[in-house]
Amino acid sequence: MVDFADLIARNEPLNAFADFDESAQGGEGPLAGVTVGVKANVAVQGLPWTAGLEAYRGRIAEKDAKTVACLRDAGAIIIGTQNMEEGALGSKSDNPFYGAVQNPHRNGFSPGGSSGGSAAAVAAGLCDAALGTDTMGSVRIPAAHCGIYGFKPATKAVSQDGLEPADRALDAIGPMARSLDMLQRVAWEMSDTGAQMEDCRGAILVDHGVEVHEDVLAVFDRVLGTMKASPANVSLDHPNSRIRFAGFIHVSHRMAAHLQGVKGLSPHLQKLLTYGPGRAQEKLAQDTQILNDTHAKVRRIVEEHGFLIMPTVPNPAFSHDEPEPAAQADFTCLANIAGLPALTLPAGWTENGLPIGVQLVGRTDYEAGLFAMARYLDLRLDAYRPPANL
Incomplete structure (x- = not known):
């Protein structure tokens, strides 16, 4: 039995869950007894389906999203929906209508976003696993900031049924958990996955132009030191910041069309939704070319080298009092643009005790190999730590 009174009390200082289903029950199957929370832009029958929007x-969702239904069929207990960035556009999870989500590792700090409530709830032990959505990194960024594991399936490997979209060309629903075993158990029930990949060297980006925090660089150097062989050095055709901005313009354009006529959007979201429609046609054509080039180049890299390894986020978690760093999705956006599976795992810690993640981007239909590589690193890094104050 789930002790909802205890969950409600523990959730209050975090604001991770938006709504609980106190009648939730599980069933028989491979996920029997596993408690799962769901980001509020994914439909859970009988619960508010807000997508973080006041409107x-x-x-109320009339039926479960397909991903949620798959987990129920596997025996999972779907205990509620979780707070998020307004409309899923952003990476801070400070919602003007539903409140700020707190990072379990440090009160007053952002858990990342846009799936901040999902990551915070998992990190704090309020649920065994959670579903987030990832358009340019919104599963992996908060998973890294909260010191847990997160997986973005390949775009075509997971259903978007029951998802309030940000950009269907980039969106993917993905799980988070406190261990790779739990992450894989949930991922295998909700998405299409493939076989083991052959032993491979991997690749790292050079000349990416991203300003990376010194603690993140130190942790990433340690990660590279644990690998069987030195990864190949590769580069992209455009700076990561330019790729990320082209992706943002694409998302802004799609969301502006989708939310046209919706009332009550915050001034902040309204401003973000002007960038895409306001972009000059010549600039839009350049953005499209950048996205096409990146899609092709990242896919060639993983086909040749097996996987691409990068820091998940170039900066650690930051205070809610600070503006969100623009570069947070500079590395994560590549997997979405290429439509490839990607996984983040805890890799280390800043000097003042905030978690840092590392991510792997792999080949479609070789997800088991991606998890195997993550498990190899996880055993050697031994970097997962629950929040100290819990």
């Missing part, structure tokens, strides 16, 4: 506060 949808009273909207």
Whole structure:
């Protein structure tokens, strides 16, 4: 039995869950007894399906999203929906209508976003696993900031049924958990996955132009030191910041069309939704070319080398009092643009005790190999730590 009174009390200082289903029950199957929370832009039958938008506060999902239904069929207990960035556009999880989500590792700090509530709830032990959504990194960024594991399936490997979209060309629903074993158990039930890949060297980006925090660099150097062989050095055709901005313009354009006529958007979101429609046609053509070049180049890299390894986020978690760093998705956006599976795992810690993640981007249909590589690193890094104050 789930002790909802205890969950509600433990959730209050974090604001990770938006709504609980106190009648939730599990069933038989491979996920029997596993408690799962779901980001509020993914439909859970009978619960508010808000997508973090004030206009949808009273909207109740009539049926489960397909991913949620798959987990129920596997025996999971779907215990509630979780707070998120307004409309899933952003990486801070400070929602003007539903409140800020707190990072379990440090009160007053962002858990990342846009799936911040999902990551915070998992890190704090409020649920065994959670579903987030990832358009340019929104599963992996908060997973890294909260010191847990997160997986973005390949775009075509997971259903978007029951998802309030940000950009269907880039969106993917993905799980988070406190161990690779739990992450893989959930991922295998909700998405299509493939076989083991052959032993491979991997590749790292050079000349990416991203300003990376010194603690993140130190942790990444340690990660590279644990690998069987030195990864190949590769580079992209455009700076990562330019690739990320082209992706943002694409998302802004798609979201502006999708949310046209929706009332009650915050001034911040309204401003973000002007960038895509306001972009000159010549600039839009350049953005599209950058996205096409990146899609092709990243896929060639993983086909040749097996996987691409990068820091998950170039900066550690930051205070809610600070603006969110623009570069947070500079590394994570590549997997979405290429439509490839990607996984983040805890890799180390800053000097003042905040978690840092590392991510692997792999080949479609070789997800088991991606998890195997993550497990190899996880055993050697031994970097997972629960929040000290819990």
